[in-house]
Amino acid sequence: MIDFQKITTSSRRYNFHAHTQFCDGRAPMEDFIVKAIEEGFTDYGFSPHSPIPFESPCNMKQSDVAAYTAETERLKALYGDRINIYRSMEIDYIDANWGPSSPYFDSLGLDYRIGSVHFIPCGDIFVDTDGRYSSFQVKMEKYFDNDIRYVVDSFYRQTLAMIEAGGFDIIGHFDKIGSNASYFQPGIENEEWYAAHVKNVIEAIKDNHLIVEINTKSLAEHGRFFPNARYFDAIRRYDIPVIVNSDAHVPALINAGRFEAFEAYFK
Numbered sequence: 001m002i003d004f005q006k007i008t009t010s011s012r013r014y015n016f017h018a019h020t021q022f023c024d025g026r027a028p029m030e031d032f033i034v035k036a037i038e039e040g041f042t043d044y045g046f047s048p049h050s051p052i053p054f055e056s057p058c059n060m061k062q063s064d065v066a067a068y069t070a071e072t073e074r075l076k077a078l079y080g081d082r083i084n085i086y087r088s089m090e091i092d093y094i095d096a097n098w099g100p101s102s103p104y105f106d107s108l109g110l111d112y113r114i115g116s117v118h119f120i121p122c123g124d125i126f127v128d129t130d131g132r133y134s135s136f137q138v139k140m141e142k143y144f145d146n147d148i149r150y151v152v153d154s155f156y157r158q159t160l161a162m163i164e165a166g167g168f169d170i171i172g173h174f175d176k177i178g179s180n181a182s183y184f185q186p187g188i189e190n191e192e193w194y195a196a197h198v199k200n201v202i203e204a205i206k207d208n209h210l211i212v213e214i215n216t217k218s219l220a221e222h223g224r225f226f227p228n229a230r231y232f233d234a235i236r237r238y239d240i241p242v243i244v245n246s247d248a249h250v251p252a253l254i255n256a257g258r259f260e261a262f263e264a265y266f267k
């Protein structure tokens, strides 16, 4: 197991959340490593969107996992004297049958695991509620009858179920739904029921000894971190370990928003 605490207290030049050619990232893994070395990073972890049991354009296919492993090994051999390279996945929690705790992921020998929720159940299918607001808006109408309360409740229900099931080290962007939900219904995060969901999740994170990532991917475009800075006090109060990840999909953004996150969280 990686000693995240040791790494993140001795270096601010690390990133443990990155997408590449193996999922919806837009550059080969090697380009990220070259850029990371150029920028003085000490540690770089890859986290393709995990295979899931149905078709999804953003997720890695099971048949590509061996190539992903081989490419990580190749890069370690080439660049391992300059930077620590890790092989992970951002594993989607789908339901009791598929998530970070599934035996399949044990068989992969990953260096660490991120658990994230992107999919919301709708009848017997699962709908990706991540991504652009324009597409979220279409899905709200098409699948959810514009019932934002159902979508938000489901997101946090999925999140709690994922935490209870375990099998991961870092919880990815644990309030991600807050962004699209706030465009759909401005002020939704100020509502008591919404705040109660987040409080429950933070307590579950604490009880299950998980690491929270501060995800900086949307800072430039949406002016927020995940989790929202409004929850930083609660996370500090519970003394939950925190790491700062850029969730980069292109090499140019591996450090985007990270400085601001350190400033905002650690002051």
Ligand SMILES: [Zn+2]
Residues within 6 Å of the ligand: 090, 116, 118, 172, 173
């Ligand atoms: Zn994600």
Ligand SMILES: [Zn+2]
Residues within 6 Å of the ligand: 017, 018, 019, 090, 247
């Ligand atoms: Zn991601």
